[in-house]
Every structure is written in C-alpha cells, then in structure tokens.
Amino acid sequence: MSNVNLQSGPSGRDNNSQDGAGADAGARNSRTANARTGRPLLEVRNVSKSLGGKLILDDVSLSLDKGQLKVLIGPSGSGKSTLLQCVHFLTPPDKGEVVLDGQSAREMGQKNICAFRQEIGMIFQDFNLFDHLTARDNVAIALRKVKGQPKTAARVRAMDELERVGLADKAGLYPAQLSGGQKQRVSIARAMAMEPKLMLLDEPTSALDPELIGEVLNVIANLARGGMTMLMVTHQIGFAQHLTNEILFMEEGRIIERGTPGDLLGENSGSRTALFCSRLTELTGR
Numbered sequence: 001m002s003n004v005n006l007q008s009g010p011s012g013r014d015n016n017s018q019d020g021a022g023a024d025a026g027a028r029n030s031r032t033a034n035a036r037t038g039r040p041l042l043e044v045r046n047v048s049k050s051l052g053g054k055l056i057l058d059d060v061s062l063s064l065d066k067g068q069l070k071v072l073i074g075p076s077g078s079g080k081s082t083l084l085q086c087v088h089f090l091t092p093p094d095k096g097e098v099v100l101d102g103q104s105a106r107e108m109g110q111k112n113i114c115a116f117r118q119e120i121g122m123i124f125q126d127f128n129l130f131d132h133l134t135a136r137d138n139v140a141i142a143l144r145k146v147k148g149q150p151k152t153a154a155r156v157r158a159m160d161e162l163e164r165v166g167l168a169d170k171a172g173l174y175p176a177q178l179s180g181g182q183k184q185r186v187s188i189a190r191a192m193a194m195e196p197k198l199m200l201l202d203e204p205t206s207a208l209d210p211e212l213i214g215e216v217l218n219v220i221a222n223l224a225r226g227g228m229t230m231l232m233v234t235h236q237i238g239f240a241q242h243l244t245n246e247i248l249f250m251e252e253g254r255i256i257e258r259g260t261p262g263d264l265l266g267e268n269s270g271s272r273t274a275l276f277c278s279r280l281t282e283l284t285g286r
C-alpha cells in the first residue's frame with residue numbers, strides 16, 4: 001500500500017476542516033446525516049443502462065449522506081465508470097432516478113441539466129487538463145467560463161485552490177512541466193474551485209507511477225477530512241478503507257456486496273470483495 005499521511009495534507013493546511021479533529025471514517029460518521037433535511041445528499045434509485053444492446057447497469061441503487069465517502073470497486077468492465085457517468089447524467093440512465101440534494105436530474109430536463117452537472121465534480125484517471133494553459137489558468141478558466149467570474153477574481157481563487165493541493169509554487173507551469181501526480185492535483189483543484197456538492201472520482205490514481213500515488217491520495221484524504229461528499233472508484237483499498245464506512249462491490253452491472261471495510265475485508269469474511277482485493281494485492285504487491 002502507498003504510504004499515506006492521513007493527518008495533514010500536502011500543504012500542511014486543513015482549510016476545510018469542520019471540526020479541527022483528525023478525520024477518519026468514524027469521525028465523519030457522526031456528521032454524515034444532512035442535518036438540515038435529514039435526507040441523503042445523493043440518491044441513486046434503481047438505475048439501469050444498456051449500451052450497444054447490452055445491459056451495463058442492472059438496477060443499481062445507492063445513497064450518500066453529506067460528508068460521506070463511499071468506495072466502489074469491482075473487476076474491469078463491471079460498470080463502475082458507466083455508473084459514475086449516469087450519476088453525472090453525462091450518460092442518462094434508461095431507468096431509475098438520480099437525486100442530488102433533493103433535485104431529480106430527470107425532472108430538471110434537458111434545459112437545466114447543466115446546472116445539475118455543475119454541482120458535481122468529476123475526476124478522471126487521465127486528468128483532462130488543457131495543455132496550452134498553466135496550472136493556474138486551468139483552474140481559473142472554469143470559473144470564468146462557467147461561473148462568469150472576472151479574470152482577477154478567478155485567478156485569485158485558482159491560487160487558493162492550488163495552495164490547498166500543495167501546488168502554489170507550480171501555478172505558472174504547464175501540464176507538460178508537471179508530474180502525473182501534480183497534474184491530478186491540479187484537476188482536483190479545478191473541480192474544487194467550482195464548489196461542487198459531490199465529487200465523483202474514477203480511478204484517480206490508476207494512471208500514476210507508484211511513487212506519485214501517495215501525494216494524490218493525501219489530497220483526497222484532505223478533502224474527505226474537510227467533509228466533501230465523494231463516490232470514488234479505486235483499487236487503492238488499503239488507503240480507502242481508512243476513509244470510508246461503506247464499500248460497494250460491483251460485478252456485471254450490479255452491486256453484489258456492500259458493507260463496512262471491517263465486514264467485507266475482515267479475515268475469514270469469505271466475501272467476494274475480500275477475494276478480489278487479495279488477488280489485487282497478489283498482482284500489485286501493494
């Protein structure tokens with residue numbers, strides 16, 4: 001497993017901390033309920049999706065409370081990325097509902113779906129940065145184009161977000177001048193600048209060299225500690241089990257197991273999740 005410092009972020013700051021305490025899944029548990037409304041922040045209800053004539057998602061349901069991080073794992077091709085795309089409504093489900101903070105994506109209609117999507121930050125394994133823009137402008141451009149912020153305000157905010165991911169000193173560099181880990185931290189800064197209610201992370205470290213994984217995981221741990229609500233596809237289960245209180249295991253388009261890391265990964269649990277993770281460990285040595 002990567003060596004991850006769960007106590008402080010790369011910048012040594014904890015801007016988002018709500019309680020000042022070192023966060024772990026247990027600490028976040030105590031503040032997971034949406035105190036204002038009592039309802040989950042995200043509800044995915046009975047989502048099904050076919051692509052190319054094949055059923056890819058088969059009646060998938062899950063929910064996330066505010067401030068909760070859930071981890072989605074499963075074999076390649078099991079539908080994890082498709083599920084995140086359905087939650088984002090980039091790929092609208094054929095059946096079922098996605099409700100974010102009480103708003104149903106389907107009910108928002110084609111005209112307002114952009115507003116729904118803006119509430120959700122997406123992190124992909126391949127960063128999706130603009131090569132011709134500096135780190136700072138990669139973060140600022142979304143604030144200008146999507147939020148309509150003036151140039152100066154957007155650049156100031158971009159610096160704050162880069163500082164939060166420990167990259168203030170790299171603000172003027174272009175993606176080609178950054179390591180993979182740094183690029184992923186810029187893409188996280190860009191997503192956070194939009195102040196999303198929910199972050200979806202699709203294997204955020206799987207394109208990275210092993211020695212760069214830890215710095216990105218540290219940033220994600222910091223977001224979790226700050227109370228960001230996240231659904232993360234990752235195979236870094238050794239890391240993720242310290243941040244989550246529910247693992248969802250997906251196979252052939254269905255969530256076939258769900259439970260706490262203790263329940264699913266405990267010795268002799270006999271779970272599919274444990275078997276899958278032990279094979280991963282054998283393959284990667286992590």
Ligand SMILES: Nc1ncnc2c1ncn2[C@@H]1O[C@H](COP(=O)(O)OP(=O)(O)O)[C@@H](O)[C@H]1O
Nearest residue numbers: 051052056074075076077078079080081082083
């Ligand atoms: N646009 C598409 N058309 C047809 N099949 C697709 C499309 N996108 C994904 N699939 C198929 O859906 C299945 C699930 O893919 P994906 O959600 O990417 O899985 P995972 O992220 O778990 O590896 C795979 O069998 C994949 O080939």
Ligand SMILES: [Mg+2]
Nearest residue numbers: 080081082202
């Ligand atoms: Mg995938």
